[in-house]
Amino acid sequence: SPSPLFEPLRVGAWTLPHRVVMAPLTRNRAxxxxxxxAMATYYAQRAHPQHGASLIISEATPISPEAHGYADTPGLHSPQQIQAWRAVTDAVHRAGGRIVVQLWHVGRISHTSLQPQGQAPVAPSALRAQAKTFVFVEQDGQRRGAFVDTSEPRALRLDELPSIVDAYRQAALHALEAGFDGVEVHGANGYLLDQFLRNGANHRTDAYGGPIENRARLLGEVMAAVTEAIGGDRVGLRLSPVTPSNDAHDDDPQPLFEHVVRQLAPLGLAYLHIVEGQTGGARDHQQGPRPFDYAALRQAYRAAGGQGAWMVNNGYTRELAEQALAGGADLVAFGRPFIANPDLTRRLREGAPLNTPDRATFYGGDERGYTDYPAL
Ligand code: NAD
Incomplete structure (x- = not known):
């Protein structure tokens, strides 16, 4: 019988040929x-409308010089970067695909060596994350990569927050200039917006800390600015309610994230993208006093009038994806399977075997493990 996984769907401004989306994947080759x-080749290989992704979400892309937290990730804040992204989006469009850029500010998940003038990274509070980042250091005339502890951040002043919102607005405009079909705001995985949301990283006592409504304020302002700039029908948002990635922690994620999605319902977003469990890890990972209820999260969004597509992610197979669609999801994002299978959708449709992703070539390096995975 035909599977709903391969049926088209209107999502915001786009008509997607099927429900298999390529998740954002950091590759550190910029x-x-x-x-x-090489990035243009990589994305275009995954853009075939029937064999590849119905929508490609780019690797996380820093919105400003301060937003960088890892070596060799591609920005969207200089004219040169915008022009270089144009070659990527043109290649994707020539191949018949659609691509949105994931807008990223890492907040405290950074290192002074990656910051302008070696300054401290910015965060909601001056609390260092128990997390590592990856930098390059000169050693005996050689460029060597190393994992290092994230640096102690400084707390953003209240009067600096409008400039953060403005950097997202600017980046959304840059995205259209670079030829992207829209943007996904990165609100997940313990980076800046998630740091504001969760009380493990946000100890502020002003209007942006404390109660849930305050902790969700910056994200709400960012989403309002971005949707006002380019239209809600070209904007998605990624959240990861219980992931512990990058020292992310909240005492009670259920009411927090239900408030977040209710607040966003009037913005007319194209989609909400939910990482279930631990990003890249256990789907049943929990945080807080009770198991997280993802169906209740969706119901909270729908009950508030939210009509965006519901995208789910993390460890999906064809069988699990079909169960999710039967249970009310609209789209399923696949990450690691798309690293190794440029024609993942064709393979899922035909029940063909999948190439196995090679962890050793996920981050950094050359075309090996990047553009050399074979299609059928
Ligand atoms: P890891 O702990 O092995 O490495 C962490 C990061 O260091 C990588 O994401 C990469 O950016 C960088 N890195 C590592 N080796 C590198 C190299 N040789 N050259 C350049 N950069 C290098 O990564 P992991 O265990 O795969 O990921 C940890 C968690 O973080 C996972 O949950 C993953 O899903 C998540 N993650 C999130 C983002 C994001 O949200 N943007 C990006 C990467 C990873």
Whole structure:
């Protein structure tokens, strides 16, 4: 019988040919923080309307010089970067696909060596994350990569928060200039917006800390600015309610994230993208006093009038994806399977075997493990 996984769907401004989306995947191959020709090849390989992703979500892309937290990730804040992304989006469109850029500010998950003038990274509060980042250091004339502890951040002043909101607005405009079909705001995985949301990282006592309504305020302002700039029908948001990635923690995620999605319902977003469990890990990972109820999260959004597509992610197979669609999800994002299978959708449809992703070549390096995975 035909599977709903391969049926088209209108999502915001786009008509998607099926429900298989490519999740955002950091690959650390943008040397000098500028997108490369290899990146255009990689994304175009995954853009075939029937064999590849119905929608490609780019790797996380820093919105400003301060937003960087890992070596060799591609920015979207200089004219050179915008122009280089244009070659990527043109290649995807020529191949018949659609691509949105994931807008990223890492907040405290950074290192002074990656920051302008070696300054401290910014965060809701001056609390260092128990997390590592990856930097390059010169050693005996050689460029060597190393995992290092994240640096102690400084707390953003109240009067600096409008400039953070403005950086997201600017980045959304840059995205359209670079030829993207829209943007996904990265609200997940313990980065800046998630740091404001969760009380493990946000100890502020002003209007942006304390009660849930305050902790959700910055994200709400960012989403309002971005949707006002480019239209809600070209904007998605990724959340990861219980992931412990990057030292993310909240005492009670259920009411927090239900408030977040209710607040966003009037913005007319194209989609909400929910990482279930631990990003890249256990789907049943829990945080807080009771198991997280994802169906209740969706119901909270729908009850508030939210009509965006509901996208789910984390460890999906064809069988699990079909169960999710039967249970009310609209789209399923696949991450690691798309690293190794440029024609993942075709393989899922035909029940063909999948290539196995090679962890050793996920981050950094050359075309090996990047553009050389075979299609059928
Ligand atoms: P890891 O702990 O092995 O590495 C962490 C990061 O360091 C990588 O994401 C990469 O950016 C960087 N890195 C590692 N080796 C590198 C190299 N040789 N060259 C350049 N950069 C290098 O990564 P992991 O265990 O796969 O991921 C940890 C968690 O973080 C997972 O939950 C993952 O899903 C999540 N993650 C999230 C984002 C994001 O939200 N943007 C990006 C990467 C990973």
């Amino acid at each position: 040397f000098g923080q500028v997108p490369t020709a």
